[in-house]
Amino acid sequence: MLSIENLVASVDGKTILKGLNLSVKPGEVHAIMGPNGSGKSTTGYVLSGRDGYTVEEGSVTLNGENLLELEPEERAHAGLFLAFQYPVEIPGVSNLEFLKAAVDAKYRAQAKEPMSSAEFLRMAREACKQVNLPAEFLKRGVNEGFSGGEKKRNEILQMLLLKPSLCILDETDSGLDIDALKMVAEGVNSQRSPERSFIVVTHYQRLLDFIKPDYVHVLSDGKIVRSGDASLAHELEAQGYAWLAKAPDQEAVGQERPA
Amino acid sequence: MSEWLQSAIARAETMDDWLAPQRRESLALLREAPWPSRKVEAWRYTPLTALERADLSTAVVDTTAPDAQQIAGVDSIDLVIRNGRFENPMKELPAGLRITSLQSADDGARERVKDLFGTVKPTRHIFGLVNDVLASDGLLIEIDAAAVIEKPLRIVHLVSKGADVHTRVLVSVGEGAQAAVIEQVQGEHASFNTSFAEYAIGSGAKLEHYRFALQTGEAMGVGGSHFKLDDRAELNSTIVGFGSNLSRLDTDIIHDGENAQAKLNAIYLLQQNELFDLHATVEHAVPHGTTEENVRGIVADQARAVFNGRIHIHRHAQKTVAELNNRNLLLSRKATVFTKPELEIYADDVKCAHGATVAEIDKKALYYLQSRGISRAQAQIMLNFGFINELVDQMPNEGLAEWLRPQLRERFASMASSEEFAPVSSEAGEQ
Secondary structure, three states: OEEEEEEEEEEOOEEEEEEEEEEEOOOOEEEEEOOOOOOHHHHHHHHHOOOOEEEEEEEEEEOOEEHHHOOHHHHHHOOEEEEOOOOOOEEEEEHHHHHHHHHHHHHHHOOOOOOOHHHHHHHHHHHHHHOOOOHHHHOOEEOOOOOHHHHHHHHHHHHHHHOOOEEEEEOOOOOOOHHHHHHHHHHHHHOOEOOEEEEEEEOOOHHHHOOOOOEEEEEEOOEEEEEEOOHHHHHHHHHOOHHHHHOOHHHOOOOOOOO | OOHHHHHHHHHHHOOOOOOHHHHHHHHHHHHHOOOOOOOOHHHOOOOOHHHHHOOOOOOOOOOOOOOOOOOOOOOOEEEEEEOOEEOOOOOOOOOOEEEEEHHHOOHHHHHHHHHHOOOOOOOOOHHHHHHHHHOOEEEEEEEOOOOEOOOOEEEEEEOOOOOEEEEEEEEEEOOOOEEEEEEEEEOOOOEEEEEEEEEEEOOOOEEEEEEEEOOOOOEEEEEEEEEEEOOOOEEEEEEEEOOEOOEEEEEEEEEOOOOOEEEEEEEEEEOOOOEEEEEEEEEEOOOOOEEEEEEEEEEOOOOEEEEEEEEEEOOOOOOOEEEEEEEEEEOOOOOEEEEEEEEEEOOOOOEEEEEEEEOOOOHHHHHHHHHOOOOHHHHHHHHHHHHHHHHHHOOOOHHHHHHHHHHHHHHHHHHHOOOOOOOEOOOOOOO
């Protein structure tokens, strides 16, 4: 599915990712945790092809395709989806128009006939129900005037409609109360399948109570310094990230898998 | 003096009707008025050559002008002015609303017309003076105090090929009343039309206003909507302009009573050789007034947009809050915008801002759309249209917005597919 090898990436001449390795198999849920500034969000931006994020070294393949050669829209067609921490507001472009354009683009990339407007509207309304977003939000500008929780639910709505094979959730839990968190987690869990994988980027263990990860990785200073199963998240919750400062690189177990 | 103006004055001298006393002063002003040229600031970027060259006086007017089509989804009271004549048989109107054609006004109505005619519209608009002296018909619309007129009034000006017509609209919105008025001008064949409207909005009254200057091609139109706001009056106005050989609108918003609120949104979408010129003047004559003005345009091909937005805050108009913003998007290297936002402030305790830019696409929004699989080119088109549509979304009448949106979308699509398409994203120079 996804294979990241020795990824080194910089922003404004500053190296943020310093040799990231990660391999995600179909159906797996990986959590990436770590302190602020460790490169968690950068990972998502680099994978999705955001302007200004320069890859210096390494490779990323998704379903056999070299992701780094593709335009952001082509990465989406290849099955990548990034749920943003801060989804942008686009007044004047209706949510429905945006969602239809995204789904149409995906169909076109797969050489399929686009859905009729009526058919799409039915599907979009159904998806709204699933994330508990009133259907009238389809008429509003993209994320325009949405609360933090509504923006996150709108991200999940997009995920439901686009059916990507790899979803990266970038701090989807930030700014959410417990009910909103559960709602988002339910949306994600409903999409778990043997073909679809998730990378859940989070600062706190809380989200992982609702989205159970198969693996947990700790990102520090641009690389993965420790990996484990779900219990690692609890350990981090108890200990915090302070130990990272004391733990030199050689203690890192990197991509080692729990048995 | 131009031949055109000479013949207009000659024509005016033969107008012999009950409005003659109202016309007299304007006629005198017109005889002295300099003909707009590049040397006249208000007309510097808007040449009148198309009007000077057009010979409409001897033209045979095609009377088979298309009908005013209803706007699906908008249940409006339609008032049709065809080639300068109000033609509706008066139907039953809601309580609190009176509509009188100027041609058939009785003595009482004539007196009330005199109270309004020329009292809101400033005399500096030369074609406003032309309208004063040549208006052949028009409407007096009166809304009683506290009346709430649910249905919008839609005034449709239909102008046939060869027509040279001048009509006037006078609207009085009584204290605490609420109403919506749509002024719509449509046509594409060689013609000339001036349509000026004056609105007196009573204290605490609310007026929703739309002006759709949708004439294109050889249909020339010069017009104005002028508003006087009494205490706590609220005006929400939306202007939409396509361009033609000559399309010019003047609007004046006069804060005459304290605590009045004015919101003006304007949109223009221009292509080929079209010209659209909007001059908007807001006078804050008294304290505690609020004005919010947002003007956005997209200009393609060799089209030309002119925007002059002046907010004048008088010495006693303390606590005024005024904001004026003009953003333009140029789709071709040959497209031009002449924009001039002016704030003239003589009071010292006010909150004001103004700006004019050539808009740039929001990079974050572009990335967001691309990250969802939408191509860069399509995302740019969506965002450019969204830039205009944001103001359409703000129109209080949703049915009207739904009628307008596909027309704008269609026009924008043909602009964006033009061979000249080359979005410009540099900072704009002001005039």
